[in-house]
Amino acid sequence: MAKREQAKHKIDRRLGVNLWGRPKSPLNNREYGPGQHGQRRRKPSDYGIQLMAKQKLKGYYGNIGEKQFRKYYAEAVRRRGDTGENLVGILESRLDAVIYRMKFVPTVFAARQFVSHGHVKVNGKRVNVPSYLVREGDVVEVKEKSRELPMVLEAVQSAERDLPDYMEVDHSAMKGTFLRLPKLEDVPYPVQMEPNLVIEYYSR
Missing domain, CATH: 1.10.1050.10 (Ribosomal protein S4/S9, N-terminal domain)
Structure with a gap:
């Protein structure tokens, strides 16, 4: 593991x-x-x-x-x-969080690694900083060479998560638009x- x-x-x-x-x-x-004291929970x-x-x-x-x-x-x-x-909006606009929400990767941990390894473009430019803050209207896409990665194909087809309505995603083109900063109630x-x-x- x-x-x-x-x-x-x-x-x-x-x-x-x-x-x-x-x-x-x-x-x-x-x-x-976890651990030997894990079962003893105090208020x-x-x-x-x-x-x-x-x-x-x-x-x-x-x-x-x-x-x-x-x-x-x-x-x-x-x-x-x-x-x-505001805090939730900032966290949701991190590039790794956006990639995860758009269902291009299966987990937030995979999203961080995916961005770090240079598989992602924002408005046509490669960005490899997971904490990069995406702005409203920004277009985020998976690089062409990375679109056939098994992890990406598996995540896109997964029924485990739904897409939130503050982003618009075209999985056939492997790109999406960050429409707006979400409120707490919008985040799944x-x-x-x-x-x-x-x-x-x-x-x-």
Whole structure:
């Protein structure tokens, strides 16, 4: 089993949720945390609840680093409107998240690697930075040479996830348009996300 696969499963069990809603999650068999003390769960404090909300949101997008995540929080505060909604909008406009939502790859971890290896173009130019923020109206496509990769073909045909309505995708051409920044209610999270608790965590 690949290291990333193990890390994914560890995140699921540590947080006690099937974070990506995948049938292979170990949580489907063992609904407790990893390690010898995994089965002893105490009632979390307010701080613990906020921390868990942050770890859930951070983990969902491929376990983004703390420094980067804090930057997103600062940017969400700077933008006008609801800070929690802004944070979700920023996370959903990351290029790796967009590639995952457009169903060109099976997982967010695969999306990060896919972008890093130079398989993706934005508005006709190759972009290999997973954290690149896609803007409204940007056209994202899989490079021609990469369109026949088994992983891509499998992801496109998968019925595991639906396409959200804030993007338009043509799988036959392997390209899509990021139409708008989504609100929390638009994002098809398999588990309940609470960005308001994440904001509380950082604004303590």
